[in-house]
Amino acid sequence: MIKMDDSTVKRKRMSSGTSALEAREITQNLYRYGETILNCNVHIIQGIRESGNEFVLKYVCALLNSGGGILHMRNLDHVQIGVQPKHLDTWWSGMENKFADILSCDDICNYFDMVGNYSDPDLYLFVKSAEHLCSLDYHCRLPTDTATHEVSYHSVMKLLQHKGAPWSISDLPLIPENFQYARTDSKIKQETKQIQFKYLSEGSKDSKSIPQKIKQMVSKYISAFANHEGGHILFGIDDVRASAMGELLSEEDQDRTVELINSRMENVIWGDEEFIPEQGKHWDICFKPVIGSPKKKARRVIVVVSVCKFPGGVFTASPDSYFVNEFGDIETWKFSEWKLSMLNPLRDKPDLHNRFIKLPISVPQSPLIFTLRQSIEKIEKRLLSDANKNLVLPHHYMDCIKDLKVKDFIRSVLNIFNVDRHMMIVVNCWGLQVTALQPSDVICDVLVLTENQGCHLVTISQISSEQIWEHCRYVAAFIKEKLVCHGGCVEKFGLVCHVANMDGYDDEIENSLSDNFYPSHFYVTPTKFDSLVQSLIITMAAYEPIDFSTLNTTKSMREVLATDKYFFLLTCDQFDLICKQQFTKELWVHGPPGSGKTVAAVQFIAELRRRGCQKDDVLYLAENELLCSYVRSFSFCLVTTRRKILELYFDLKKFNETYQNVKNVIVDEAQNFKDRDGDWYGLASHLVSRHENNHGMENCCGYFWVFMDYSQKVHKFKAGLPSVIGKNNYMLSEVARNSKEIFDFAKQFLDTAKTSDDQDETSALKKVDSQPHLAHEYSSGHEVEIIKCKQENIEKAISKVLNQLMENGTEIGDVAILVGKSKDKQEIEHAVQDIQKEAQMKEGVLVDTVHRFSGLDKLAVIGVNPHVNEEHASLQKFLLSLATRAKDNLVIITTSDDLKLSKTFKSKP
Structure with missing residues (x-):
């Protein structure tokens, strides 16, 4: 197998611009793109909103809100006689103007790359994730001194944040009780941000009736006035001279006008879909007589629609905003979901700021995540160090593959990417949970991030088939979405799919590395590489403190937004433990108080469940009933204390019925255990070892992890634990629980408390020991x-x-x-x-x-x-x-x- 020199790849790519990529090449390789791909038909010789072209805006909005992707546009006019380059230029120029409106900015070059020309049957638009929620129309307005205008994203954000009780129309400026025909009243000489004039009865060629015109026009004023200081819209006032001309309305027309306005009000959203405004308090409509109008004309009145100031935003309809759901379909937000998504960047937990920092993730639907300072940087340093030493992460994954031929094949394929800075991580392991079922012929999926060869998803398979390729594409698109929407990566990058099958592998991956699959702006650079790795860490390490589910187990960000969930990031030590040791069957995890041993224990149980373990396959064992109650509340494994399991063992039949399926045992706070009631350790070890020969279940049975801290072993009698000498020992050293004052106070006892009463064991632990230290700089100000x-x-x-x-x-x-x-x-x-x-x-x-x-x-x-x-x-x-x-x-x-x-x-x- 020939290994390409990475400098060759760099030279080729640096000399390749966007123009080097052609639409036909994308069409030929569309199955290789790990992207969300949407499809629509376009007519480039017609207007933006004609013949279905409006779908472009809808789909672009959805991609901007869902982590980006590719819009595949079928050019139905490419064979039309007379179609010219100017048709595409004119059409696309109009589209770009609309895109700028959607983004509320003019730097659309950072978000879109279009590939194709007027004669191509297919046009492709590469879309990067927006950094805020996008909408086609907010259906929300603000007033000027002479009219109203549509709001921008920034204006809507301000409106949504306004709080307080609604005002009343009684707070509005007073208007005359009656008007003189063709005269200007001294109280309302001109339009303002609270008073606007309209005259509909004359000069309009519209065939609609006056009541219908009032209904059509009043909506934007309801929104505009309510979003500012409240106001009156007066129909029947000439806006040139402010003279009272009156609208020609019979009593039946007036009744019809009231009916139409009431029906229109039912669609207006006042801050919340559930709020119902009261007529006479929040809004009203009345008819003021016009005195002295010509008798030959019908009755003339001034129609006054009044609206109060209403904090929180008033919308004439739910904003037009779209997203791609988990099934790949386009959906529109309900107003309540849209509002939560808009306000999502402002979500916070100020009480956590003393120890943690809020990650500045700026993509639509982004989760709220808190982390210790420099945790991500520390994890990245360790990961890259290990990645450059080892072929693939996590450690010991390759040891789980018993077939040497398969193992050698995986290594030979992945060795192609073993150049410069890189990271290869098996997707089928902890941290990157993919929801789709894996086809039986797939051995594993490997995410490959490289500094100069781009990003790849390699599916190692027994055979190559359409189903395998579809699986590869799904996994790649899934991961890219997570890196953006969960990990917060706002860089332009692509993910190329590969299937390496053992049945006739032909060096396809090597040959394709020199190909351009994406526009040049998507090529990975050293800066992008770091951003991608950090996003990967966030995606893998974020967990919900309430139920310890990871960010990736969340089915939909709509659920996250609706339930106001927030996440923590594992510490560097915790991440290192779960990521590297997840295939170690027997492990002794040591750590000082506050280093997160229980968090790590529960995370590992969750990983066993993800691999296929049932609830009664895993036993959590502790001395402390309160701690057991805490873990039991998650309802994902069997939980009991040392004393209870030993008591039950005397009733062997009941014991076997209760624990007959246990294949894994996780022991927590083991230093508190006692040996006085029986050999609990031997019993726990037996529960695990009896399943050692279960074929086909190697990755989800036989795990025996013991979490403990000898420095907290208060009692002097034996705990029933064997020697740690010769065991796989791992040390957690970052203390995140306590303030600096408490940590400094406790450290005097930590220093004087022997690690173990056995000097040999103390020496053994020193090999993995790391000095306990605070993982934050928080001082509470409360001295002990x-x-x-x-x-x-x-x-x-x-x-x-x-x-x-x-x-x-x-x-x-x-x-x-x-x-x-x-x-x-x-x-x-x-x-x-x-x-x-x-x-x-x-x-x-x-x-x-x-x-x-x-x-x-x-x-x-x-x-x-x-x-x-x-x-x-x-x-x-x-x-x-x-x-x-x-x-x-x-x-x-x-x-x-x-x-x-x-x-x-x-x-x-």
């Missing part, structure tokens, strides 16, 4: 407070601290009071109930032991009289576990003079 008091004053001290927290804005549900023993818990619970009743606080303060609260956290923690039996437990590790439960605020109330604390943290009387 140590309150020394007498036993009889503890209740009073707790009351004082609770009141201070409430005064500082802490919610009662964000507070936990932690004690050492269960008997202490009962006493403090009664005391807290009395405090809440006396202070008229709503209930919600959690009281529990430090041991039972292990693995959990609260914004504020009050530790009450921390103490342990030194013969059975370590006070230093107990204090570490206590302190690290608090995110922002830690107060310790103690009666002891012997509580050993750093001199930096002085106690208060």
Whole structure:
């Protein structure tokens, strides 16, 4: 297999401009484009909105709102006699003007590339994602001193953000009660932004009746006035001299006018589809007599339609805005969805800004994602380092392929791209979940990002068929959409599809690397490469904190917008763990408090479920019932405590019925386990090992992951764990939970607490150890407070601290009071109930032991009289576990003079 020198590719591409790509080449290779492709017919010798040409605008709007793509336009006039280049130029110039209106800007060169000429049967428009939601018509207006005008995107955004109660028409400027024929009233001498004139009875050749004309014309004034300061539109006033001429309306015509205006009002959207405006309060219509009109004429009146000021935007119809749904069809937004999408860039969670930054993703329908500073940069550095050392990510994926011939074939195909900076990641693994079922002949799909050879989706298959190519195209288009809509990549880039089949592979991929599939503006550069990798990281690593589902499992961004979801990004360590170790069968994950061990554990369970595991195939095991309840709430695996599973084991029949399908076990906070009730570790290991020989299930059974932290092993008796020597050990070191003040306080106990009582194990862990460090720079401003008091004053001290927290804005549900023993818990619970009743606080303060609260956290923690039996437990590790439960605020109330604390943290009387 010949390997092309990448400098050859660069030279060819740098010398190739947009003109080098021809429409016929695109037509021949259309099956290779990993894009959303829409199709329509066009007539270039006719107007923009004639003979179906308006579909171009509709489809372009949909692509701009859905991550971009290709619009394939069938040129029905290419064989017409007399068709000339000027026809295409004129037609396309009009289209470009409309595109500029859609984008609310004039830099359309950054969004569109058209390939084709007047004689081509096919024209192709390459569309890049817009950076805000686009609409063809907002059906929304604002007034000027003489008329109204359509609003821009920026004006609509301002209107949608206006809040407050609707005004009343009683707040509007007063108008005369009656008018003198052909005279100008001194109160309304000229038009303003609140008063507009129209005269319809004379000078119009329109065959429509006056009531119909009023209905047709009044809509834009309703929207314009309501969106500004409110106002009156007066029909029957000559707008040249402001003289009262009156409209010729009989009583029947007046009744008909009222009826038509009422029917028109039913279609007007007042800020929200559910809001119903009241006539006489928010709007009204009345008829003012015109005195002194010629008797030979019919009755003349001034028709006054009044509209109040209405914050939030008033629309005469739902805006014309389109998107491509998950089935590849064009849909129009409902008004409520359109409004959510418009306001989506403004969504935020200000309370998270202390630790996290909001990712500045500027594409329509973009998710709200928070991350620690520099996490993306750190992940990118590690990924690229590994990508350049290894052929394909994730680690150990190739080890899962037992057939050496298949393995060698994959390596030989992907070796083509093993030049300069690149990344190859198997799509069928964690982080890039594709919704479509994989054909049985497909071995794997690999996303390839390169700095100089572009972006590719390579499907490795046993055979080549139309179905395989369709699968490849679907996966590529799916990933590109995710990189843009989820990952926020706003660069112009393309994704080229390849099928490498073992049944007669012919170097097709190598030969195609020198071909131009996209306009030159789509070629990948070093800057684009970095942007693509970062978007890939965001797409893979974002997860919802409520149910731990990843961004890619979301079926539709409409769901994300409707439910106000937001996402976190995994830390660099967490990402590294799940991405690299996802095929490691047995793994011991160590990490200091607050490093996200439970988050990683739950993410890995979610990955096992994605691979095909059922709920009862995976068992989550912990010592702490509260932690089990937390994980159980996600309802995606079996959950139990060490004590309960050992108790059930005595009833072997019931045990087998409950756990007969368990193939994977995830153990969390293992340092808290005890060996006093039986060999829990041996039992858990047996549940996993009994399925080792299940053929065809290698990737979703036999996983045994243990999450633990020896520095939090408070009790001195054995936990029932074997030695870590010789195990696959992984260390999480980034602490994200605690503020800097709490981390600095806890670090004194972290430093003094031995990693393990066994020196050999300590040495083994040092090989994977990384010094715990804060993953953020957040300081809450709340120093750790140590309150020394007498036993009889503890209740009073707790009351004082609770009141201070409430005064500082802490919610009662964000507070936990932690004690050492269960008997202490009962006493403090009664005391807290009395405090809440006396202070008229709503209930919600959690009281529990430090041991039972292990693995959990609260914004504020009050530790009450921390103490342990030194013969059975370590006070230093107990204090570490206590302190690290608090995110922002830690107060310790103690009666002891012997509580050993750093001199930096002085106690208060």
